[in-house]
Amino acid sequence: MSEKYSKYKEFMKTLGKLPEIIQGGMGIGVSIWRLAKAVSQQGQMGVVSGTAVDSVIARRLQLGDPGGDIRRALSNFPWQETARKVLDNFFIPGGKSPKDSFKLLSMPSLPMKRESAEMLIVSNFVEVFLAKEGHDGLVGINYLEKIQIPTLPSLLGAMLAGVDFVLMGAGIPLAIPGALDGLARWEPVEIKINVDENTEKLAFSHHFDPTEFFPGELPELKRPGFLAIISSDIIAKTMVRKATGYVDGFIVEYHIAGGHNAPPRKVRSITGDTEPGFGPRDIPNLGRIKDLGRPFWLAGGYASPSKLKEAMDTGATGIQVGTVFAYSKESGIQPDIKEKVLQQCLDGKIKVTTDFRISPTGYPFKMVQLKDTISDMGNGVKRKRICDLGYLRQPYFKPDSESKIGYRCPSEPIKNYTKKGGAEEDTTGRGCLCNGLLATIGMGQTRSNVSEIPVVTSGEDFTNVIEIAKISGTKYRAIDVIGYLTGKTTEPSTENVLKLESEKFVT
Ligand SMILES: Cc1cc2nc3c(=O)[nH]c(=O)nc-3n(C[C@H](O)[C@H](O)[C@H](O)COP(=O)(O)O)c2cc1C
Secondary structure, three states, rough: OHHHHHHHHHHHHHHHOOOOEOOOOOOOOOOOOOHHHHHHHOOEEEEEEEEOHHHHHHHHOOOOOOOOHHHHHHOOOOOHHHHHHHHHHHHHOOOOOOOOOOOOOOOOOOOOOOHHHHHHHHHHHHHHHHOOOOOOEEEEEEEEEEOOOOHHHHHHHHOOOOOEEEEOOOOOOHHOOOOOOOOHHOOEEEEEOOOOOOOOOOOOEEOHHHHHHOOOOOOOOOOOOEEEEEEOOHHHHHHHOOOOOOOOOEEOOOOOOOEEOOOOOOEOOOOOEEOOOOHHHHHOHHHHHHHHOOOOOEEEEOOOOHHHHHHHOOOEEEEEEHHHHHHHOOOOOOOOHHHHHHHHHHHHOEEEEOOOOOOOOOOOOEEEEHHHHHEOOOOOOOOOOOOOOOOOOOEEEEEOOOOOOOEOOOOHHHHHHHOOOOOOOHOOOOOOHHHHHHHHHHOOOEEEEEEEEOOOOOOOOOOOHHHHHHOOOOOOOHHHHHHHHOOOOOOOOHHHHHHHOOOOOOO
């Protein structure tokens, strides 16, 4: 038996049947634990977002942790002294006053402060613990490769809560499978950190020894499955050949998917200029992906029973779905934003564009055109540039500092960015996704009575949001989405049917 095959068998044995439906990771805080849990309880895979989850947990605690979920998860963290520190630092009984600003965490940087690493470990633990609580369905966690500094402590936290899968895109996550192997054995692990303008070709890395953080006996850790989110068969092949450990499968994401997309190959326009835009060369070759012999799921406009069947017919294990879950009752998006987007859908006015500038990562980013959000910038919506979360800051070579690393973000104040050697043209059209995405889930910062402006991302295909709402009402739940996709439709609640009749869904 080949090594590849025996590893696959071993993986199948540990995890049982692989799901047909993966609810895609949606950051920041859109695929909150409640959504992932609802999906997992239906025998499919729910995925929480690990992006900026330390800020999400810090803010939920500052909002008073209504329902006590975070505190319950914290009381299950294996090292209570560390959990207590988090609680003491952020919990405000009854919640902060809406006028007060949220207390901030230190921005991600190296060498990492012990306090930052602990917060990452604890918050990733909390989110996965809550998603897994009370059932034995599969739960995954999603990270972006582009955000490198928080990754290793985050993985440890998720693994302490028994995460079943790690899913990672927005880059080529070659180092992660090996890091998972090492962490599962409680060994020190390391990932290379990409540093811009590294003219002296110094090797920058984040070295992380998991045993440094916890005294006494260490619990056994399961090595989660690793799924790379890719948009090209070439990257899939590179992952199989060059990753530091076993890649258990792929999410093949088409460019109509929500969130960040892989950058397109350059397309030559009629005038001969090269300008960004997706073309036929951005469609992955599924035959070549299938030939790699690993399970794969198709994502981006696959949220219908017929597309699920089509995916399975091509040899896929199933589909990954985002947008339809983003507007379900359990997602983290603020109810008033969900309502506005759904109304635009009903009115046939929903518009999602690919913005090639807005994300400081430089990756294309899908934006719902919605009044009073960042998409409306210039039409009366203004935002003073400020960078105080820093997840998307890019490290750059700074020879005169002790660590030799500086950090800059093209959406920070232009003066600061250029002072750090950044080119002014890089700042054009950028938006602060860190603050904007937190505002979308009701955790936007307030500074001197000025609130952060939300940014709403979704996939381009809304047809199935409308279909599901027709069946189950606009306040549809994750279980309704699963019912729709698998053909086992659930009965809508009376409340939803009544609501539906007063709306324009009825055809
Ligand atoms: C609101 C939203 C946020 C997203 N955020 C992320 C993310 O943080 N990481 C990621 O890998 N994919 C992200 N995605 C992509 C989804 O995980 C999923 O692959 C994609 O939405 C599938 O396409 P669909 O929306 O057409 O179903 C996001 C999608 C949405 C709708």
